[in-house]
Amino acid sequence: MLTVENIEVVFNSYVLVLKGLSLQVRSGAITALLGTNGAGKTTTLKAISGLLGTEDGEVTRGRITYGGEDITHMAADRRVAAGLMQVMEGRRIFQDLTVEENLRIGGYLERDGRKIASRRELAYDYFPRLRERRNQIAGFLSGGEQQMLAIGRALMSGPQVVMLDEPSMGLSPVLVQEVCDIVLRLNREQGLTILLVEQNARFALAVADYGYVLEDGKVVLEGAARDLRHDQNVQEFYLGAGANDRGRFSSVKWYRRKKRWV
Amino acid sequence: MSWSSLLSLIVNGVVVGSVYSMVALGFVVIYKTTRVINFAQGELLLVGAYVCFALTVSYQLPFWVSFLMTGVFCGTLGYIIERVVLRRVVGDPIVSVIMITLGLSIVLRAIVGAVFGVNSQVIPSPIPDGAIMVGGVPVSYQYLFSMAFSLVAMIAFGAFFRWTRLGLAMRATATDQQAAMAMGIDVGRIFAVSWAIACVVSAVGGVLLATISGVNLGVSHFGLKVFPAVILGGLDSIVGAAVGGVLIGVIENVADGMFKSLLDIDGFRDVAAFALLVVVLMVRPYGLFGQRAIERI
Structure with a gap:
């Protein structure tokens, strides 16, 4: 229903933030975008909702289609009218x-x-x-x-599509659970398609059907949320499990251990 | 100084102040939605007054018709100014924006001077002569009319911002432009509309002024008086603009009269407003009605 094909986003005409990112949001599903700070999650959402212009950013390559229509350069208010709504980070x-x-x-x-x-x-x-x-x-x-x-x-x-940017940010675990339930209910009861951006991978993978992991402006991993939950890399870097070899961890400089799959 | 002369100073002050209020209102509307500090606000008043004058005197149209046409003309003018001039500097540093509005004020004044001449002009008032006595002081119908008209205009604007869809969208845009955009609000259009509104209210102020005491090019200094008025009231408050304008009008009039009769000092009028401004800013830096940013702790 919503397809992002190989987009590049440039800020201030020289800072390349998204480097050929592709993803698909299936109708009626909850799709999660995971990644650390600066991976390009929010930028991806803004490219979809058309809010890049206010920050001097633009999509320089690739295209975004929604319901078969090319919306890459459509004005933000027309995208809202078409049924795309973003809940921005920080509420x-x-x-x-x-x-x-x-x-x-x-x-x-x-x-x-x-x-x-x-x-x-x-x-x-x-x-x-x-x-x-x-x-x-x-x-x-x-x-x-x-x-x-x-x-x-x-x-x-x-x-028709709601894009949630870090809805769990700054909330207590009880409230995160509450938001989690609401997201699920909206999806089931109202048939809303949801694109969820989260740093809290536990929350995101608990509700999502499908997930993408972003790093440095690209998708580095994707799959059904069920599979991602058990993926070793995701476990180690996002869910806090797996890093049991403490001795070796400290012997390596932290920035060298910083997650990379390549 | 006698009671009756004080009272008449106050009445005069309220009338002039109600014109200040209108101009201040325009200023606040622009500032609130677009965060542009408009130094050309006084010139917009000038344009309104002269256009209405031309329509009533040169083209012999009935006052109310030309008043309406002036409103339409100035609204369009504001819309065009935003679209053509200010749209290009959205997001630019504040200094460039200020320079633009200063330049705009010079251009507008020059155009008005070139088209209408530099003589003082008075618009024949539609209000009959005569006065009622208030506390032993005669207050002319004309004065009453301007006060009432400003009051109605203020209330209308308050209601507009509070209850209409467009007014609400303007307030939302004022609070958070990007979030407003995400709600599907065409922010560019909101900017243009706020300029149109600002031009219309300034023009109304100009017409009121022109029927009371006449206008000449020097009247554009009303634009400067707006600063004490809006800062007194708080840069982002509609009520503040209204009250601030009237307050400045009264204070400068009374102070001027007092200094003249008691100390024999002339021309305190223009200083009074700014002196007051300094005091107010020391006590309440966000103005009397300005909003403090909401902080949750």
């Missing part, structure tokens, strides 16, 4: 607006009042805490509630 709710106003902005492109109302009810059903706090200024919500709001706001546009 990025509108702090000075109330919870309800935030939701209304999420449904900005929808002009049908009844649809807006029913989607708002849907968001409140998934996140009852938001209903309680509907008239509060969003900036005063707790981190978990802000994340709920960010996801609820994304639902307001009636998306």
